[in-house]
Amino acid sequence: MEPDKPRAPNIRDVAARAGVSYQTVSRVLNDSTAIRPETRQRVLAAIEELGYRPNEAARALVTSRSRTIGVISAQTAYYGPATAIAAIETAARREGYRISATYLASSDRASIQSSLSYLLAQGVEALVVIASQVRVFEALEELAVTVPYVALAATTGVGHRVAFDQIEGGRRAIRHLAELGHTEILHIAGPQDWTEADARMRGYLQALDEADLRPRAPVLGDWTASFGYYAGLELLRMRDFTAVFAANDQMALGFLHACRDAGLDVPGDVSVVGFDDIPEAAHLAPPLTTVRQDFAEVGRRAVERLLQELRGEPPADDAAIAPELVVRASTARPH
Amino acid sequence: MEPDKPRAPNIRDVAARAGVSYQTVSRVLNDSTAIRPETRQRVLAAIEELGYRPNEAARALVTSRSRTIGVISAQTAYYGPATAIAAIETAARREGYRISATYLASSDRASIQSSLSYLLAQGVEALVVIASQVRVFEALEELAVTVPYVALAATTGVGHRVAFDQIEGGRRAIRHLAELGHTEILHIAGPQDWTEADARMRGYLQALDEADLRPRAPVLGDWTASFGYYAGLELLRMRDFTAVFAANDQMALGFLHACRDAGLDVPGDVSVVGFDDIPEAAHLAPPLTTVRQDFAEVGRRAVERLLQELRGEPPADDAAIAPELVVRASTARPH
DNA sequence: CGCGCGCGTGTGGACGTTCACATCCAGCGC
DNA sequence: GCGCTGGATGTGAACGTCCACACGCGCGCG
Structure with a gap:
């Protein structure tokens, strides 16, 4: 054992040494x-020799700035949120923030x-909401959260949002199908x-309206491939549609599986469009036409925006x- | 504006009030x-009224315990790491730790x-390494990291590891193929x-040896579906094998795509086994036989073990x- | 009946850092 | 030559909490 003083070196130790x-x-x-260059050198040398690291807790305490950005994500291991979080962490760290x-x-x-009070107890200076469930926003309102926050969210306009325009994404998917000549288009929606x-x-709905097509009652799913599969099995018994727009790639993937089980050809018998463009999408059977989201970019923008606000x-803008829209092989003209 | 004193309530404010x-x-x-129940009630009431939250930075400073577990992950948005991180966070939070x-x-x-020095500056009390690249361990050695750490790693035995026995996983995959009668089994490996x-x-390699089968030079991949695809296109030109064991499901998925392009039936012409059991695996074409890893459980165990060590x-144990091994429809007897 | 013990509570310091202000010294202009 | 300026550095206090110790009081036991 050392002479029982494993205390990390502090600023005073460095000072003494220098x-x-x-x-x-x-x-x-x-x-x-301004510091005399020679003095600075001496200090830096002392820091190096002692292996000194500033104590972030002490800093946070005295400045009352945690330099921490809180992130609330859904408990899903999906590609999107995971990518966004990684991007947020990287961007934040570069700016001297942690998440x-x-x-x-x-x-x-x-x-x-x-989750929220846990983050607030840490004194987060800002929040990113990835699990953009409506209730999260209600909770934010209710707790009268004072720190700036952004949501990697759906619609543009409604303050506090780094928008990826998902409405437009949905419209493009439908327009693509409509242009191919589909008139009966089903939607497997998310929660x-x-x-x-x-x-x-x-x-x-907007795009159907624009194309003068009949909207159909959407099927409400849960984002999972399994849901897409079982819903697909059910839906394909009627087969009163020629195209399906799934709210994410996983459900589209499950639906493709159901089509195979039902002996249907995609895109020959049914066209399928997904959403997200997960890395697997290009290699599904058939390669999936989908709407590409740049999660990493959205994450970076969120950080950028929050830091601007903090400063x-x-x-x-x-x-x-x-x-x-990434067109692959899961969509074609109906016959 | 308020009378410019937006200072958060502290322990003394609560005390005064109570x-x-x-x-x-x-x-x-x-x-x-022991506290008199009545006193405790009064304090709790005051906390509630003032909306007081303990300042974690001050706590960390005075106790010199950050109650933080650092996590180093690869910049991959894959299912495994993402699931593990979420599980780690949840488990840690339940024990009063943050990650x-x-x-x-x-x-x-x-x-x-x-990454490492960033985490150390925060005074993390422990580390979980998910990106278990060899170099990370070298860095840990080199910096003489003193905090306990675990790796969600491959092999058992070698200290500091929460093992998911991946060697055994690989063996089971190969045994399955061997039992079906395959003798020429290819491996698409990870980095x-x-x-x-x-x-x-x-x-x-072990399982091949045990079954007295000829090992073949593994193809070194990069975990991605795309690699599986392009490698598959190349490999299938020879077709001097009847089964493929891919080191993860993504590469297996890409390989399946290549088989389709080559006009080969899986499992009729080629059997394919993956590794991980991502949620999509059950819905691929065909549903993928794979080795299931319980990432969440591994994450929980890592936290459990670290906390034990800290205490x-x-x-x-x-x-x-x-x-x-999860047997689905991508494996069958060779003909 | 007095002493001690232990329960419930209060007081002073310390953690490591930054902020506001004080100090020192050299150089310069009048 | 004297005071003033400003660059370079030092000193005291504060941030919010927990730890070690001190204290007062009532009760039980000898």
Whole structure:
């Protein structure tokens, strides 16, 4: 055992070693006012020798700034949220922020409250909401959250949002199908308390309206491939449609499976469009036509916007990111 | 504007309101020594009224315990790591810990160092390594990291590991194929600087040896579906094999795509086994036989084990989690 | 009946950092 | 030559909490 003093070196240790005052060390760390280059060198050398690391907790305490961005995500391991979180972390770290991510165990009130108060206790300076379920926003309102927050959310316009324009994404999917000549287009939607699901469905309805097509009652799913499969088995017994727009690629994937089981050819008998463009989409059977979302870009923008707000800068252009339709082999003209 | 004092309430405000000393409030918060129930009630009421939240930074400072577990993950949005991280966060939060996750931008030395020192600066009490690339461990050694750490790693036995026995997983995959009668079995491996990839390949080689089958030079992949696809196109030109074991489901999925392009039937012409059992695996064409990993369970165990170590308890049984072969429709007898 | 013990509570410090202000010294202009 | 300026550095206090100890009081036991 060491002489029982495994205390990490602090700013005073560094100061002593460099022969300066602790304040000078602090100044070097925060490269604030002018320091004689020679003094700075001495301090840096001392830091190096002692393996000193600033204590973030002490910093946070005295500045009352945690330099932490909270992230609330759904407990889903899906490609989208996971990609976004990684991008957020990377962008935040580059700016000297860290993130604290929580994953909602369920979408009920208690779970949301728990996540939120956990983040607030850490003194997060800002919040990113990825699990953009409606209830999360209600909770934010209710707790009168004062920190700036953004949602990687569905619709543009409604303050606090880094929009990926999912309505437009839905519209493009439907327009593509309509242009191919489909008239009976079904929608397998996501859970309706998700703003994304809602927006994609609105895009579906809008585009049908624009094309003078009959809207059909959407099937409300749960984002999973399994749902797509079982819903597909059910739906295909009627087969009163020629195209399906699924609210995400997983459900589309499940639906493709159901088509195979039913002996139907895609896109010969049924056209299928997904949403997200997960990396697997290009290799499904058949390769899936889908709407591409750039989750990483959205994550980066969220951070950028929050940091601007924290610095008191006017929020820059809030243009929604345009969705991009990726046409592959799961769509064709109906016969 | 408020009378410019938006300072969050602190322990002394609560004390004043409840008519006790700040120390009593602290005791209530840490429910330490006995407190008269009536006093406790008064304190809790005051906390409620003021909307008081303990300042974690101050706590961390004075106790010199950050109650933070650091996580180092690869910059991949794959199902496995994402699931594990979510599970780790949930488990840690339940125990009063928070996590700080970093995502490696690349696998080079600088990136690893940067992540690591970032986490250490936050005073993490423990580390979970998910991106179990060999270089990460080298960096841990080199920086003489003193906090306990575990890797959600490949092989059992080698200290610091919460093992999911991937060697055994690989063996089971191959045994399954061998029992079906396959003798020419190919392996599409993962990047060899990943311990997981290495372990799965060792399982492959071991099982071949046990079955007295000829090992074949593995194809070294990068975990992606695209790689599986292009490698598949190449490999299928020879077709000197009847079965393929891919080191993860994504590469298997890409390989299935290649088989379709080549006009081959799976499992009629080629059998395919994957690894991980991603949620999509059951709905691929055909549904994929694969080795199931319970990422969430591994994540929970990692947290459990680290907390035991932090509490000074002897580490509990370190048995590797047994992998489970899930047989679906992508494997059959060769003809 | 007095002493001690233990329950319930209060007081002073410390954690490591930054902020506001004080100080020192050299150089310069009048 | 003296005071003033401003660059470079030092000093005291504060952030919000927990730990170690001190204290007062009532009760039980000898």
